[in-house]
Amino acid sequence: MKMEKHQTVIKVENETGRVKDKVRSKELRCHTAIKFHMRAFPDIRVNVIYTMVLAIGLCLVVAQFSPLLGFDPKVWCAVMAKLEKLGKPEVSHPPQLISEALFHEKINTSSIDLTHGELRLFKPHGLATHLYIEMSAYRGGPRVFSIVGLASKSLETHHNPPYACEWVSNSTGEVVQGRSHKVLPDWGYGKLYTVVVITCNFAKDVGVDGEDGELILLASYGDQYRQPERIKVLSESKGEYNGSIFNPQNFPYDYVYCGSSVYGNISPQRMREWMAYHARFFGDKAHFILHDSGGFHEDVRKVLEPWIKQGKVTLQNIRQQEIYDGYYHNQFLIVNDCLFRSRFMANWTFFFDVDEYMYVEPTTTLSQVLNENPNITQITIEQVPMAKDICVADNATRGDLKSSWGFEKLVYRKVLKPGLRYDRKYAVQARHAEAAGIHMSMNMLKGQNLYPKGDKIRYYHYHGTINKRGEVCKKFVDAGNKTALQTHDNHYHRLEETIAKMAKDVKLYELNTVGTQPFIV
């Protein structure tokens, strides 16, 4: 667009660049204003030769006819009218007309006066973060719900927007306002997104009459220009509400295992071993919820299939969350979803990884450990870090090395370094937890936490083995020397055969429960 000097207000004749867009001109291309909103019609562009009176008149006429298309010619009119005003006395001009087409979002700019001065436009492109990513919502009782999702990290951090929730009865139309309490359980690790857990409490029971109803979450932007997003997070159809599920007497299982996001080139054999061990460990009244964020490829699914068919394992495909960058495959989001999902399945929910082996001293039982003190609603479990590649060399081992199970041959534990904090994993009574973490819940609603030493219950952590697609043994200790202190990888190690000694029983259990399994390392 040529800048005609006698028309400009600014006497800077030598200016280049985009400033020319903002001065009066005989030829004004408005395809920019149109382009933004015509998503459904990408190939239609309109070039309009501008004459002041005719064009504005045309605008106003067209504006009456085309709101449905989403094309807002009022935008164009507003821009053109603005340009007209350069050099003229201020004309009162409704400023909210430069709204939807330009901004790609519903935004109220009526408080912004765009009628004076040299107007500069700031044009948005693309979408980096949504306001809210909806995952799930669960009823926690007659008058309480938990909502699990992700929020834009920078918006949450800087605007601390309020959340609101309400229950809408579809039969009566009644809307009941809830009181929402927000928990951010991911310790600030989130990158583009952060996990948000909203507990929505009502002053009275809602939907317990079995009528058709919905839980609505209102997620806000925390600024004066944007209205909250109204999100239907849960619906209960007629007759669906069943209050008896909240009664612990009715829980179908004793234990639920909630796995974190599994990613990477997982060894099917390692997964098979873990599954057989823990199916036996937790017993018949247990259920496993596994989450595939990419790790459960076809060969891994082969060894899980029999357990899934038996109804012992649910494999959740959570791969779609990969497109939203939270923290490590959104693991904090996943464990919170699983927490609420498991709430009325069992008294205790376990959170640990698929390279960690839970263990209870044979002098007691898992049930005794967990239920000894009824006040305890969370137990954190001590870790025994295991070496990922030290094995004992003896004739028996060498021969069957390849076909031995991982935990059968990895028999060295790392000697704990004094003063170092080692991670723990945990079990909670999920109905008493408001939110979950990876190593513990910081949001218990009731009861006390126990942080026992590992004498009765502990887990053996074979870190670095789960995605090892080959022989794990790299260093061999002579059988005659096996009880001696070993130095390897900047650590002291001691012989630790506790889990290895269980291999025979686990293999037998597997054979009796699911039959023969393929051996795919």
Place this chain on the structure above:
Amino acid sequence: MKMEKHQTVIKVENETGRVKDKVRSKELRCHTAIKFHMRAFPDIRVNVIYTMVLAIGLCLVVAQFSPLLGFDPKVWCAVMAKLEKLGKPEVSHPPQLISEALFHEKINTSSIDLTHGELRLFKPHGLATHLYIEMSAYRGGPRVFSIVGLASKSLETHHNPPYACEWVSNSTGEVVQGRSHKVLPDWGYGKLYTVVVITCNFAKDVGVDGEDGELILLASYGDQYRQPERIKVLSESKGEYNGSIFNPQNFPYDYVYCGSSVYGNISPQRMREWMAYHARFFGDKAHFILHDSGGFHEDVRKVLEPWIKQGKVTLQNIRQQEIYDGYYHNQFLIVNDCLFRSRFMANWTFFFDVDEYMYVEPTTTLSQVLNENPNITQITIEQVPMAKDICVADNATRGDLKSSWGFEKLVYRKVLKPGLRYDRKYAVQARHAEAAGIHMSMNMLKGQNLYPKGDKIRYYHYHGTINKRGEVCKKFVDAGNKTALQTHDNHYHRLEETIAKMAKDVKLYELNTVGTQPFIV
């Protein structure tokens, strides 16, 4: 949706909540999938009674006819087909069908396998941050351009996405790739958005033949799922290119003032005083670019109007940027835009605020200070902090107190506290700066920086006065005692009349230049 036990894969009969969405059911409402994309038709909802074969067939037929509406029934088909597969052997299923309607963005999810396991969907809502907010682009020479905008802070921080630029000749269709260099000038202050300055260099001159051409910026997401946004940031029409503007001999001014974003309840009188003082200070060959982010209300504009009419001042309305939360009314964005805008207007561009008064000792001149050493391309200027409310009480002052100008009666400077760093402001040769900051440019391309003491050049900073809509004097010092050290507000103060003594000349200059001005405090 009722959960029918014999159809489910999961044997958890007592589960509540959204898990039910994912199991096979006789009645499936798909208005959710439809709702997301039917922006132009908010009131059309489709309830469809599902029978397996008929519905999928209907889907496929409708899918051929309705892409233009934006409604993608393939989404619905994909979801239903997925639900069908529960319990059946895996069917190869093109997974990218759950794309556009669900995601509200162009996203390539073809690498994500959604065909196995229990599918969990993560549904986006709202828009928290765009990828890029386009402000401006300027030519810097025959083969270089500068592009100024905002990027999503969290995405820039965590993904460090690449930027690319190219020149497209509309007449020949030739596309020339540029080399882009990114500068983030806002010191990490950005909240939802951070300022990005891209310098785009070409290996050869582009568009210098005066042909029709465009500069394209490609802003990326830095992930495997999203394609870059292609943004036309600058266009030059036939005959527009004029290489002579780059020659300093042709610069129309000696000095350009670039003001930061002005916000708040600004006192018109304070602004009037500043304007008159600096119009006189910088002389005839100077231009002022002011930026209104809300501070230049009607009364302030009254006192600026005569200067605007004379062509000495440009008032840019930047209020629209308020909807994008960068840092303090996007001041870093604004000063960078102004830097490039001023590049070929004058040899020197000044960056300081409208409550700061530039001063040069009468033994020298501004030109001498700046141009003494031709190697110097940036000069940082020392601050003299002035008390905002201490005045001298004498008969003359008292009588005219109300009508005296601010800098006429505020005659105390703060005694500098040892060891404290005081802010500076600065002047640069804009054509040698790649980007700008508030207190200096960290991105000079040529020459050296000078950080002189304040003996020849300094500025007096009347912090806390510019949005004082009333009498500034609060504490009065007896005339007889005025040279004594004053203690006030946890600071020592000394008499400082340098600027005050210039009031008479400034008022006269104002009268001669723009005539009488209203007195609006």
